[in-house]
Structure formats: C-alpha cells, structure tokens
Amino acid sequence: MIKDQQTVASQRVADILAERILSGELVPGARIKQDELADELHTSRIPVRDALRMLEARGLVTMRVNAGARVTSLTNRDLIISYEIRERIEPLLLADSVPNLTDADIEDLRQVMERNERVTDIDEAIALGREFHWITYRRHNTPLLAQIVERVWDTTQSYRRAYLKLAMSGGNRTHDIEHQLMFDAIRNREIETAQAALVMHIRRTRTGLVRYGHLLAGSGQPAPVSGTPILDAAE
DSSP states (O other): OHHHHHHHHHHHHHHHHHHHHHTTSSOTTOEEOHHHHHHHTTOOHHHHHHHHHHHHHHTSEEEETTTEEEEOOOBHHHHHHHHHHHHHHHHHHHHHHGGGOOHHHHHHHHHHHHHHHHOOOHHHHHHHHHHHHHHHHTTOSOHHHHHHHHHHHHHHHHHHHHHHHHHHHTTOOHHHHHHHHHHHHHHTTOHHHHHHHHHHHHHHHHHHHHHTHHHHHTSOSOOOOTTSBSSOOOO
C-alpha cells in the first residue's frame, strides 16, 4: 500500500512538472530545485526524485551528478536531428493510419483544422496543432513509432512555441495552408500526397527554428552554432 501511494505521488509530481515544461512555464535549461518543489507540493523528496527520473526517461529533464536537474535544452544540432527523425518517421505513421481512418475521424480533423485557422492564442495553437496531427495518426498499428514521435514532440515543444509566437506575430499562417493540403489528401486517401505535405510542413518548421534561433532566444546575438543551446535560460 505504501509503495502504491508513493507511485501515485511520484506520478502526480511528474504530471505537474511535465505540464509546466510543455506549457513553457519552465524554460529549457531552467534548474529544478528538488527541495523547493517538495515543499511547494507538500511531499517528500522521494516522489520528486522519482518524478524527475520519469521525466528524464521522456527526455524532458536532464539529470547530472553534482549538477542537479534541469529542463532539457537542445542545441541547433539536436533540433536538426529531431526534425530529421520526424521527417522520416511521421510519414510512416501517417501511411499506417490513413487507410484505417473513419468518416468520423475525418470530420474530427476538419473541425480541429477550422478551429486552428481562427486561433490567436499561442498555447491553444500548439494544442490544436498536436491534436490535428494525432488525429491523422490515431488509427496506426505501430506503437513504437508513435512513442518516438511523442518524445520528439515533447522535447522540442518549447522551441516550437517560441517560433510559432514569432511567426504568428508577423502574420505568418503558412501552417494553415499546409494543414489544408494534408486534410485534402487524407480525405481523398491520397497517402503519398499527404506524406509529401507532411514532410514539407515539418521541414519548414525545422528551417525556421534553425534560421531564427537567435530571435527565439531574444538575445540579439548571432544564431547559435552547433553544440550550443538555441535558447538561453536564466538561472
């Protein structure tokens, strides 16, 4: 019973931390102080430590000996590799799912796309974007691919949020056009066309993330070189 209670407590802490990271409340590189978190959540350090290990397995937290825990930060190279993984894996996941999508799935996809076209809030746009893509993948039969995709999405979400904020502030709604292209191809069961639109969508985001890394950091410095964080987080 005690072990079960500890597991529940650890999962609660992990869920809270994950939400703070994915929402941008905790930025890449931010230090996570275990004592302060335990006090805030009225728990002992054991559930906090276990929660950090869970999030480390998801790629959201980096643990280092004598350095504590920090929100995972990515280099330019990390982002490039992450998006190259997406370009290769997500079309496979899409092709596995599309033949099994129902008319109800297509209607769900249409409604999410239309909501996304009207949204102006960044967090809502991020959530709707994820929902759009997961609907296209929901009938897959390859859970390993889905797990890889979800991990990559989670570890890059802070960077996508910063880039989307920059893009939307400039009136760039290219993602709406790309979603429409994907929707039309998926509705018509044109798998290769849908895959091509998806790759274009992912590649454009990768290019923007790398090109405008210095603006995302808000530092006014030149774009980071490979091996340096694309966003600098305050201590």
